[in-house]
Amino acid sequence: MASNKGLNQANKQKKDEFYTQLSDIEHELRHYRAHFRGKTVLCNCDDPRVSNFFRYFAFNFEALGLRRLITTCYKNQDPDLFSMNTCERAIWLEYLGDTNGNRVPDPDEIGIRPLQGDGDFRSPECVALLKQADIVVTNPPFSLFREYLAQLIEYGKKFIIIAHQNAIHYKEVFPLFMRNEIWLGYGFPGNASFFISKYEDVATASSHREGMIRVSGVTWFTNLDIPKRHEELILYKTYTPDDYPEYDNYRAINVNKTAEIPMDYGGIMGVPITFMDKYNPEQFELIGTSTTEMARGAPYLNGKRIYERILIRRRKQDEN
């Protein structure tokens, strides 16, 4: 089993150079097709020479009915990093669709322009491009994730971005889930994927793939409506005090697996973070996380600290 050790190390060392596979992008974005018609899409952490996000939108421009595709490339300060950004300056690029009828983005159809700065998504010229976008789609640098998401919220943008599930717990991020301003997308099979990278892969031999790093706990954050978030989780377990003990330090019962949420309990329940993948705001209310709500910042059962929990309550209590 691979762990997210590689990602945590990457985060600490600001190793942000790993690239998303086209198949993972296709797997998620097929659920959002209707949202793209007539829209300007921005990929703002994407070197078009290597980004499969750029490739996906350029090659599907007509099929999705896009109006405009903008991509900005970050000029790397470190020439040893995988992207090998040898260009002296960062660039931005605009694609307005196929003009010669071959339904393929040709070099002369793609407008490449220099940026004044390094292409940092926070720079005024990149913010000016952000303002022109309807939907932002990318895998942003995990080391700057809080700032990246905050900027999308500040400018009121729609987005589909790759995130690590640990980010759900961030104190700046969870309130967005509570207010139903963001939610999880369809996700990666098994909540893990391989990213194209030169970093050392910590995956075991059986799951190792050359030139790739396996990252577990990856997911998609979005604020575009998708059928998934209206699907109801079928509950079948009934509450007993023995099966669902109360925490030592918070008035709520502990539920070890999302599938085992009791159908007849009306109070607050602590559930694993994987619950967020099944969260339907019409069925459940988010109360908070164990980090922010519980004394000592973590759940305790019979004196023993257990894993972080999301605190929830069922909405439709009288229907079961």
Ligand SMILES: C[S@@+](CC[C@H](N)C(=O)[O-])C[C@H]1O[C@@H](n2cnc3c(N)ncnc32)[C@H](O)[C@@H]1O
């Ligand atoms: C996880 S990689 C993903 C790259 C690409 N979006 C993809 O999915 O294949 C994050 C990218 O963000 C870029 N990046 C790092 N800091 C940035 C910044 N401040 N502004 C814009 N891009 C940045 C990195 O160079 C890196 O290529």
